[in-house]
Amino acid sequence: MSYRATFRVWRGDASGGRLQPYEVEVNEGEVVLDVVHRLQATQTPDLAVRWNCKAGKCGSCSAEVNGRPRLMCMTRMSTLPPDEPVTLTPMRTFPVVRDLVTDVxxxxxxxxxxxxxxxxxxxxxxxxxxxxxxxxxxxxxxxxxxxxxxxxxxxxxxxxxxxxxxxxxxxxxxxxxxxxxxxxxxxxxxxxxxxxxxxxxxxxxxxxxxxxxxxxxxxxxxxxxxxxxxxxxxxxxxxxxxxxxxxxxxxxxx
The missing domain is CATH 1.10.1060.10 (Alpha-helical ferredoxin)
Structure with missing residues (x-):
């Protein structure tokens, strides 16, 4: 089972930025990081995001999903309302490097x-x-x-x-x-x-x-x-x- 979701992803750098909307396919069993990778592969190859293990053990893919600090690789799309936009922003406490990447x-x-x-x-x-x-x-x-x-x-x-x-x-x-x-x-x-x-x-x-x-x-x-x-x-x-x-x-x- 798949559906189309709206992702609002913060794009910018230390000088400023804005939320950019994207329509993207979501498949059953996927996590937020899967969708971010699909965005990179199909719509926005220059989207900056940190990730490494995709198993919840490296701590690299920290971001804020709908305003809550989370690991993107451990946030299942099935836990998010399918009829509401998913907002991705960088961790607010640390300076932005670019897009979802912060200086920690x-x-x-x-x-x-x-x-x-x-x-x-x-x-x-x-x-x-x-x-x-x-x-x-x-x-x-x-x-x-x-x-x-x-x-x-x-x-x-x-x-x-x-x-x-x-x-x-x-x-x-x-x-x-x-x-x-x-x-x-x-x-x-x-x-x-x-x-x-x-x-x-x-x-x-x-x-x-x-x-x-x-x-x-x-x-x-x-x-x-x-x-x-x-x-x-x-x-x-x-x-x-x-x-x-x-x-x-x-x-x-x-």
Missing amino acids: SFNYAKAREIPSFVPPPGVAPGAYRMAQQDVGRSQEFRKCIECFLCQDVCHVIRDHEENKPVYAGPRFLMRIAELDMHPLDAAAGAGIDRSRSAQDDHGLGYCNITRCCTDVCPERITITENALIPLKERAADRKYDPLVWLGSKIRRRR
Whole structure:
């Protein structure tokens, strides 16, 4: 079964652009990216779009479908109203390069600001041992494919460009939480307080846990409840709880 659909695709570059309408054939079982490829093949070969695996694992084809951040390769046409136009626009939070392609270098810059895993002293890499329940706490976060949809939907930077220098966004606050929960991370011994850094250096306080990042994650990572809220609790404990503060001083003195 096939039908004709109207696609309104944003065409332009950093200087500006507009929505361009196209009539295109849609076949049963197709996803939005299939239709975009058909547009390139039949009507607009110069349409710029990123894609790679077409299997929901590379995170390349992020865009906004009818105003919602999605992976085009994971958005089935059968989930969209067939009698309404499908509007494709680039991710709004990042600068447009051309058409549906955006400059996501902001995210790589934020990734470089986060100190990496600090190996435990005196333990060789092959000798790391962890309980499965400790592994499970942060293993979920390793599923991230860096599509940056959570970054795109986060209103802290989506609606406030001025926050970008001081706010890492949910993807990288989740990375800090992952490291802070790692049972073998020896960052504290190296003078790195991850939860304090999340608050002071990466803007954790800007997050008001609206859960929009969790809602758009194609890997269904529970970013808000499992990463951001626990990280906020740790940051608050270490800053305001007198017993936690005292314990940190005792350990440091030893």
